[in-house]
Amino acid sequence: MREAGRWRFDLRPGLPALSAFPRGEWQAATRAGLAALSDDQLGYPDPQGLPALRAELAAYLGRVRSLRAGDVVVTHGVAEGQALLAALLKADGHREIGVESPTHPGSAEVFAAHGVRPVPVPVDEEGISVEHLARTGCRAVLVTAAHQFPLGVVLGPARRRALLAWARECDGLVLEDDYDAEHRYDRPAVGPVHTLDRDRVAYLGSVSKVLAPALRLGWLVAPPALHERVVERKRLSDLGCSPLPQAAFAHLLRTGGYDRHLRRSRQLYRRRRDALIDAVADALPAWRPHGVAAGLHLVLRLPDGADDAALERALARRGVHAPRCPGTR
Ligand SMILES: Cc1ncc(COP(=O)(O)O)c(C=O)c1O
Structure with a gap:
């Protein structure tokens, strides 16, 4: 294997065009974001996220993904959202989580590292097989419904209904990784499962596929019953994300950048x-x-x-x- 960065052509999935990162706009947004922060806001942050960014994210996710995201929590990316949820699942006695097969290996690793074993569940042209999932005995599942990673299939309407019926039946939780929701070319965007039942679905997203993974900025909309526990877990884990990049991102969202x-x-x-x-x-x-x-x-x-x-x-x-x-x- 070559060292990272030594490839002539790096076709690994999961990276946006890093050479197209809007450096100038991000610099301007960083300046404007810092200017918008009060002195008080340079102290320890709200572990839920900077209020200005949470408001912009709620508006953005509502507009682009039809999400009700009033309770959004700012994270260091989908991976951190998964880690926060893995810790809660573990505390609630979950030992396993269903994952699509094939899946994103890094996501499976996050759950395994928290003592929640990933159990592969087959995927066909309609997405994850809910029949197989029900047979695993898992009460939590991680899905990439809008664009299965890596195969690219969409979780069909009947499967979405079956998945939510499964979750209600076993008092389960669906973790929806909406990792590349914005990149649609030939058809309108496929909506998230979260909009069908926000009590059963935790929604995860980030800027990693639009701007750059290096920003480590993402969001998590948990079911209302889990929200407070997610925020507490976030507080205990790192006291909250840095307000500076959050303020820059809020500026970029607000100004249409x-x-x-x-x-x-x-x-x-x-x-x-x-x-x-x-x-x-x-x-x-x-x-x-x-x-x-x-x-x-x-x-x-x-x-x-x-x-x-x-x-x-x-x-x-x-x-x-x-x-x-x-x-x-
Ligand atoms: C399907 C999928 N989920 C999650 C992640 C991790 O995303 P983030 O950078 O937001 O932590 C990736 C990154 O490649 C991914 O491809």
């Missing part, structure tokens, strides 16, 4: 996706692309009998980092 960046980057990703699909269709017609309508990556299914491990090594020798789909072997 985030929307502008999204519009620009959506065009960039659509062009890159179209070029990749055309090139694959020309050069490798037997390789079928999946999950192309949304997101920052696509999955190529190799023809039967192809040795994907050998291919990964051959690409690496040429400086191309194109990892195999996690959990498919």
Whole structure:
């Protein structure tokens, strides 16, 4: 393996175009955000998040994801939201959590590290199999409903209903990782499961796929019955996120800079996706692309009998980092 940053082409899923980060706008937002903070706000922060950012996020998530996010908690990203929920699940006696198979390996690791064992549940063209989930005995499940990671399928309407019926039946919790909700190319955005039952669904998102993972800024909307406990857990874990980047992000949201960046980057990703699909269709017609309508990556299914491990090594020798789909072997 090469060191990070040494690849000629890094095609790992999960990273936005880092060279397109709006450095100038972020600098201006940082200046404006700092100016908007009172002296008092430079003391220990509200562990729920900076009030100005929470208000902007509630408006943004309401507008873009139809979410009622009055109780949003600012986090250091989806990963921290998962860690906070994992700790609560563990305290409530959960020993296992259902995860989609394949899933995002980093997410599964977070739950395992908190003593909540990830149990793989198969995914088909309609998303996670609720029938299989019900047989695991788990009472919590992590899903990427709008754009399954990594396969790219959407959790269908009947499955959404079945998932929520399962959660009500077993007094369970659905953790919805809406990691790349904003990147839709050929169809309108697919709504979150959270809007169907906010008592059963904890909603997680972040700026990692729109701006940059380095900002470590995200949000968590927990069911009302869990909200206070999430905030207390957040307080005990780090006393809250730094107000400075929160103030900058609030400024970017308020002034439309985030929307502008999204519009620009959506065009960039659509062009890159179209070029990749055309090139694959020309050069490798037997390789079928999946999950192309949304997101920052696509999955190529190799023809039967192809040795994907050998291919990964051959690409690496040429400086191309194109990892195999996690959990498919
Ligand atoms: C599906 C999925 N969930 C969660 C994460 C972690 O996101 P964050 O940077 O917001 O912690 C990633 C990052 O790659 C991801 O791809």
